[in-house]
Amino acid sequence: MGEDPTTLHDIARTLGISIGTVHRALHDRPGVSPMTKARVLRTARNLGYRPNLAARYLSSKKAFRISINTLQGTTSFWDEVRAGIREEAGAMLMENVQLEFRTYPSLGDGEEEAFESAIGEKVDGIITFPSHVQKLRPWIRRASRARIPVVCVATDAPNSGRVGMVAIDTLASGSIAADLMGRFLGARQGSVAVTLFDNAITEHAEKYEAFAATLRSLYPNLQVLDAIEDYDMEKEAYRKCGRLFEEHPDLAGIYVTTEASIPVLKAARDANLLERLTIITTDLFPDLVAQIRSGAVSATIYQRPRTQGRMAFRMLHEFLVDGGGGSSHQIQLAPHVVMRGNMDFFLQRQSQESVDEKGGQLREPARNGSREWLGTGE
Amino acid sequence: MGEDPTTLHDIARTLGISIGTVHRALHDRPGVSPMTKARVLRTARNLGYRPNLAARYLSSKKAFRISINTLQGTTSFWDEVRAGIREEAGAMLMENVQLEFRTYPSLGDGEEEAFESAIGEKVDGIITFPSHVQKLRPWIRRASRARIPVVCVATDAPNSGRVGMVAIDTLASGSIAADLMGRFLGARQGSVAVTLFDNAITEHAEKYEAFAATLRSLYPNLQVLDAIEDYDMEKEAYRKCGRLFEEHPDLAGIYVTTEASIPVLKAARDANLLERLTIITTDLFPDLVAQIRSGAVSATIYQRPRTQGRMAFRMLHEFLVDGGGGSSHQIQLAPHVVMRGNMDFFLQRQSQESVDEKGGQLREPARNGSREWLGTGE
DNA sequence: ATGTGCTTTGGGAACGTTAACGGAACCCGA
DNA sequence: TCGGGTTCCGTTAACGTTCCCAAAGCACAT
Numbered sequence: 001m002g003e004d005p006t007t008l009h010d011i012a013r014t015l016g017i018s019i020g021t022v023h024r025a026l027h028d029r030p031g032v033s034p035m036t037k038a039r040v041l042r043t044a045r046n047l048g049y050r051p052n053l054a055a056r057y058l059s060s061k062k063a064f065r066i067s068i069n070t071l072q073g074t075t076s077f078w079d080e081v082r083a084g085i086r087e088e089a090g091a092m093l094m095e096n097v098q099l100e101f102r103t104y105p106s107l108g109d110g111e112e113e114a115f116e117s118a119i120g121e122k123v124d125g126i127i128t129f130p131s132h133v134q135k136l137r138p139w140i141r142r143a144s145r146a147r148i149p150v151v152c153v154a155t156d157a158p159n160s161g162r163v164g165m166v167a168i169d170t171l172a173s174g175s176i177a178a179d180l181m182g183r184f185l186g187a188r189q190g191s192v193a194v195t196l197f198d199n200a201i202t203e204h205a206e207k208y209e210a211f212a213a214t215l216r217s218l219y220p221n222l223q224v225l226d227a228i229e230d231y232d233m234e235k236e237a238y239r240k241c242g243r244l245f246e247e248h249p250d251l252a253g254i255y256v257t258t259e260a261s262i263p264v265l266k267a268a269r270d271a272n273l274l275e276r277l278t279i280i281t282t283d284l285f286p287d288l289v290a291q292i293r294s295g296a297v298s299a300t301i302y303q304r305p306r307t308q309g310r311m312a313f314r315m316l317h318e319f320l321v322d323g324g325g326g327s328s329h330q331i332q333l334a335p336h337v338v339m340r341g342n343m344d345f346f347l348q349r350q351s352q353e354s355v356d357e358k359g360g361q362l363r364e365p366a367r368n369g370s371r372e373w374l375g376t377g378e
Numbered sequence: 379m380g381e382d383p384t385t386l387h388d389i390a391r392t393l394g395i396s397i398g399t400v401h402r403a404l405h406d407r408p409g410v411s412p413m414t415k416a417r418v419l420r421t422a423r424n425l426g427y428r429p430n431l432a433a434r435y436l437s438s439k440k441a442f443r444i445s446i447n448t449l450q451g452t453t454s455f456w457d458e459v460r461a462g463i464r465e466e467a468g469a470m471l472m473e474n475v476q477l478e479f480r481t482y483p484s485l486g487d488g489e490e491e492a493f494e495s496a497i498g499e500k501v502d503g504i505i506t507f508p509s510h511v512q513k514l515r516p517w518i519r520r521a522s523r524a525r526i527p528v529v530c531v532a533t534d535a536p537n538s539g540r541v542g543m544v545a546i547d548t549l550a551s552g553s554i555a556a557d558l559m560g561r562f563l564g565a566r567q568g569s570v571a572v573t574l575f576d577n578a579i580t581e582h583a584e585k586y587e588a589f590a591a592t593l594r595s596l597y598p599n600l601q602v603l604d605a606i607e608d609y610d611m612e613k614e615a616y617r618k619c620g621r622l623f624e625e626h627p628d629l630a631g632i633y634v635t636t637e638a639s640i641p642v643l644k645a646a647r648d649a650n651l652l653e654r655l656t657i658i659t660t661d662l663f664p665d666l667v668a669q670i671r672s673g674a675v676s677a678t679i680y681q682r683p684r685t686q687g688r689m690a691f692r693m694l695h696e697f698l699v700d701g702g703g704g705s706s707h708q709i710q711l712a713p714h715v716v717m718r719g720n721m722d723f724f725l726q727r728q729s730q731e732s733v734d735e736k737g738g739q740l741r742e743p744a745r746n747g748s749r750e751w752l753g754t755g756e
Numbered sequence: 757a758t759g760t761g762c763t764t765t766g767g768g769a770a771c772g773t774t775a776a777c778g779g780a781a782c783c784c785g786a
Numbered sequence: 787t788c789g790g791g792t793t794c795c796g797t798t799a800a801c802g803t804t805c806c807c808a809a810a811g812c813a814c815a816t
């Protein structure tokens with residue numbers, strides 16, 4: 001029952017060697033013959049050795065330095081992600097964690113430089129938003145080769161060597177949006193549109209597929225139209241929506257999977273369709289709040305950025321501490337459904353927790369340094 | 379910036395005394411003159427002393443023993459809460475945590491004995507479900523006097539000396555249920571009923587109030603009826619629902635805030651009203667799954683028991699380690715909206731995470747002992 | 757003077773790991 | 787045969803705390 005955990009000393013004793021050698025062998029540091037190293041590794045496994053982290057932190061009091069490569073705070077989403085990371089880093093009782101925020105102003109502008117700098121400065125880990133997977137994949141690979149673990153947040157970068165990722169479950173998002181849409185529309189006949197960023201991005205395609213599948217099976221009275229791609233351009237979204245309204249007079253609802261919901265709403269308003277359409281959006285940002293409150297948007301699928309940030313930090317930290325032995329490195333979060341009824345809860349929580357975090361930093365100023373870093377612009 | 383944190387040694391050196399004395403003074407242990415103790419406390423504050431937890435765990439390798447006093451696993455809710463606690467305890471890298479589960483078969487049967495035994499065996503902390511607040515309040519008070527922190531889960535016990543609580547936000551629950559109900563019913567006229575356990579319980583009254591307020595302000599076409607109390611008795615719920623259907627032929631929907639949704643559904647089916655009624659329930663348990671899948675229940679407000687357990691453990695642990703200096707000790711979680719579309723996500727996650735946890739235990743068997751304890755029945 | 761009991765204090769050893777230093781053994785060329 | 791280099795390994799001092807034992811000081815009785 002109360003078996004004492006095995007220590008370096010135990011391994012050394014059973015092999016008749018010194019703990020120095022055991023230590024070197026376990027951390028494959030030079031100065032150990034291949035044979036003894038193999039023996040050490042074997043008995044370590046046999047005895048079920050797990051390092052005592054308290055002793056480790058006590059002895060080598062180095063701080064983890066982790067880089068957070070994300071988009072600048074034009075949208076509140078990434079501010080919340082970063083707040084979640086800060087929050088969780090501040091809750092680390094034992095160890096020092098240094099956060100370096102490398103932010104870039106827009107998609108595809110400075111993300112490679114951020115990676116280069118992080119790798120060059122030899123950080124211990126990276127949390128990143130792999131916006132353009134194909135462009136970032138080689139950088140993630142490079143970091144992995146430099147033994148720097150990378151955790152992806154909000155979007156996955158498969159086959160890149162990343163050690164883990166945390167994101168919103170796309171199937172759950174698409175399906176709950178479809179179910180809500182169906183219930184909201186009741187027995188009405190008509191067609192339903194979906195806008196997304198780019199069908200080439202796995203997550204967005206999955207959301208669309210889940211939405212379409214759920215709507216087909218549960219609400220056959222509604223027809224899903226082909227996806228509308230807006231490529232994050234407001235003009236594009238507005239223009240395509242206008243055409244959509246003309247071509248589909250039976251349109252009953254729209255599901256906006258991107259953050260570009262404002263131009264969609266504007267197009268609907270300009271076409272005098274706002275009353276007739278049931279609109280479900282994604283995320284929760286200031287401009288959207290008024291639209292939800294007025295009832296123009298029936299519901300929004302909230303992607304919980306703060307929790308994503310918290311989880312990403314925990315995952316990376318566990319990996320750094322544990323050497324990757326931990327639990328499954330894929331976290332899919334359930335999105336929240338936000339409507340008029342419960343929106344205040346989320347808004348208030350956003351502001352409230354920032355205060356909490358500030359309090360935490362004041363309480364223990366010396367322990368957790370956090371250095372801001374701006375990717376581009378001087 | 380890189381200031382070295384102050385240690386016991388620093389305090390001892392500036393006062394010209396030994397670290398043994400400093401240690402005794404800081405932990406108000408006997409054997410220190412009042413004057414030196416005051417001086418130590420003062421300079422400790424001046425120097426901003428914060429104990430090095432790694433060193434503490436390394437030196438005194440005692441385990442935290444915490445008691446979890448909850449209802450037996452007749453409902454899956456408490457099983458999930460306990461799983462969440464186990465999960466989070468298993469994720470403690472550094473320290474030993476011993477979990478003692480004191481479960482009682484039903485409300486009001488054995489909960490006092492569980493408290494008595496936990497206090498008697500001098501556990502370090504208690505997580506409890508304060509079902510009957512007035513009965514448990516003196517016990518929580520007693521534990522607090524014995525310097526045993528108590529965290530409430532699922533329900534609060536105000537003015538009891540409890541150090542914290544985690545629960546689902548009642549306002550968000552009631553309001554989102556109302557908003558869903560209104561949207562589901564569309565332009566229909568009619569009345570809406572709410573069933574709850576007991577109006578004398580704050581949480582239930584709050585849910586009802588939030589539901590009623592939201593419905594009144596957003597959907598004036600619907601009328602909220604007086605709350606139906608079932609006192610957790612199936613017969614009672616069935617009987618009262620039958621009468622409800624007779625008295626209110628214009629009934630359009632029911633919001634069931636308790637777990638007693640099955641008798642409500644049975645009553646609706648027997649009255650041949652299932653098709654016409656929009657039903658929103660609470661929680662997610664096996665019997666309910668089929669009802670949601672069939673569409674009889676439109677949505678359920680999921681109270682995230684596993685997360686509640688996880689949060690409760692974290693809160694208690696932070697308190698034990700930190701001495702209560704930590705962040706705000708009231709956690710209100712946002713409930714999840716579960717419908718046909720996303721139900722599979724939650725079901726699969728429930729089973730999947732249990733597997734994860736098992737894996738974690740296997741990986742590190744000696745570290746986290748966990749002793750089960752049965753409250754009554756031998 | 758010596759011993760006994762008490763309170764207050766000092767002085768370690770231990771916890772398990774890290775990292776630096778030093779030493780033994782070996783090989784090679786002068 | 788001796789110095790110089792390499793490879794491998796042992797030794798040891800930290801890291802900051804906890805806990806126990808002993809030492810010092812004092813009062814009081816023997």
